[in-house]
Amino acid sequence: MAEVIYHPAYRDYSFGEDHSFSPLRVDMVLDLLGSLGHRVETVAPEPATHQEIVEVHSDYYVRRVAALSAGETVPDCEEYGLGTPDNPVFPGMDEAARWLVGGALHGARMIDGGAKRVLQLGGGLHHAQRNIASGFCIYNDLAIAIQHLTRRGLWVAYLDIDVHHGDGVQQILYEDKRVLTMSFHESGQYLFPGTGDVHEIGSGLGRGYKLNVPLQPFTEGESYIEVLQQVVPRALRQFSPAVLVVQAGADAHVDDPLADLMLTTLDYERIFRLILGWADEHTGGRVLFTLGGGYSFRATPRVWTLLYLLLHDLPVPKELPEAWRSRWSAVMGGQAPTQFHDAPLPANAVPARAEIERRNRQTADRLFEAVRPYWF
Numbered sequence: 001m002a003e004v005i006y007h008p009a010y011r012d013y014s015f016g017e018d019h020s021f022s023p024l025r026v027d028m029v030l031d032l033l034g035s036l037g038h039r040v041e042t043v044a045p046e047p048a049t050h051q052e053i054v055e056v057h058s059d060y061y062v063r064r065v066a067a068l069s070a071g072e073t074v075p076d077c078e079e080y081g082l083g084t085p086d087n088p089v090f091p092g093m094d095e096a097a098r099w100l101v102g103g104a105l106h107g108a109r110m111i112d113g114g115a116k117r118v119l120q121l122g123g124g125l126h127h128a129q130r131n132i133a134s135g136f137c138i139y140n141d142l143a144i145a146i147q148h149l150t151r152r153g154l155w156v157a158y159l160d161i162d163v164h165h166g167d168g169v170q171q172i173l174y175e176d177k178r179v180l181t182m183s184f185h186e187s188g189q190y191l192f193p194g195t196g197d198v199h200e201i202g203s204g205l206g207r208g209y210k211l212n213v214p215l216q217p218f219t220e221g222e223s224y225i226e227v228l229q230q231v232v233p234r235a236l237r238q239f240s241p242a243v244l245v246v247q248a249g250a251d252a253h254v255d256d257p258l259a260d261l262m263l264t265t266l267d268y269e270r271i272f273r274l275i276l277g278w279a280d281e282h283t284g285g286r287v288l289f290t291l292g293g294g295y296s297f298r299a300t301p302r303v304w305t306l307l308y309l310l311l312h313d314l315p316v317p318k319e320l321p322e323a324w325r326s327r328w329s330a331v332m333g334g335q336a337p338t339q340f341h342d343a344p345l346p347a348n349a350v351p352a353r354a355e356i357e358r359r360n361r362q363t364a365d366r367l368f369e370a371v372r373p374y375w376f
Contacts (some may be wrong), residue, residue: 124292162249210376250294
């Protein structure tokens with residue numbers, strides 16, 4: 001049975017009603033699970049302390065976040081990624097972000113204490129760097145949780161399936177030999193944050209253990225899963241981690257408005273089952289999931305509900321409850337799906353499918369060429 005971490009204070013991490021990173025996404029998940037007849041039992045964390053945040057982030061950056069949260073004027077805030085369209089300032093921003101970090105940290109402590117499957121029902125703020133906010137992310141809950149695990153003597157494999165490169169986690173842990181990072185994302189040639197090339201493989205003692213698979217736009221599920229299976233098991237065998245940490249962004253879905261990959265909920269079910277199998281095989285079942293990106297109200301709640309169901313070995317329903325559809329139809333633009341799973345994509349959905357698949361395989365091959373000299 002999986003442990004689920006959540007607190008209503010997570011809703012306070014909100015950049016405004018019109019911002020893409022909406023707390024309504026998790027509200028929709030919890031309501032859908034309830035509508036399906038599942039009682040979601042959660043563990044409440046505490047917000048991370050200032051000291052826990054500055055274990056990863058620069059103190060002068062954290063103090064600016066706190067000052068802006070309290071309504072103070074910080075003239076150079078935009079130099080730190082704050083007060084921008086992506087990361088607008090809101091009252092209580094520091095505490096709201098510390099709640100999400102606290103959830104990931106609590107998950108890491110539970111894993112260290114013997115838990116196996118843990119779901120942090122929030123967070124996944126993988127773009128935040130040591131001294132700058134980026135891409136809707138103020139503090140990097142993932143890097144802070146991973147660093148807690150490594151300080152406890154546990155080597156960690158981090159898998160990022162968000163459609164955007166996990167640049168903040170990579171940057172913070174770039175020289176850490178105790179952390180293998182693997183990011184599968186739409187190529188930075190086409191998509192924010194513009195990083196994540198196969199040649200970004202770490203530095204110092206961490207060189208060879210920072211892996212990136214930049215995928216072609218319009219990559220479908222078959223190609224995505226092919227390269228996932230090509231890279232992840234081989235890397236896990238090489239690295240032999242004690243824990244797997246997964247950023248489970250849902251924005252590689254075909255319906256997502258901010259990117260161009262073409263996964264369906266059926267693809268996500270296969271991906272989550274693969275990840276759970278790899279955790280059982282390589283980390284004794286120890287896996288910590290967080291959420292992340294996902295900006296389609298039609299798709300994201302179903303993807304994350306699917307994750308919850310698989311973590312708890314529960315059946316996946318065929319239809320969505322009518323009451324749930326009615327409650328959230330307006331949020332979904334009046335077009336609530338009736339089925340839990342998407343219909344398969346048409347065979348001709350992507351005319352260049354064969355070429356996209358070839359390029360993605362070639363990318364995975366180039367990655368192994370880059371890291372081979374550092375693997376023994």
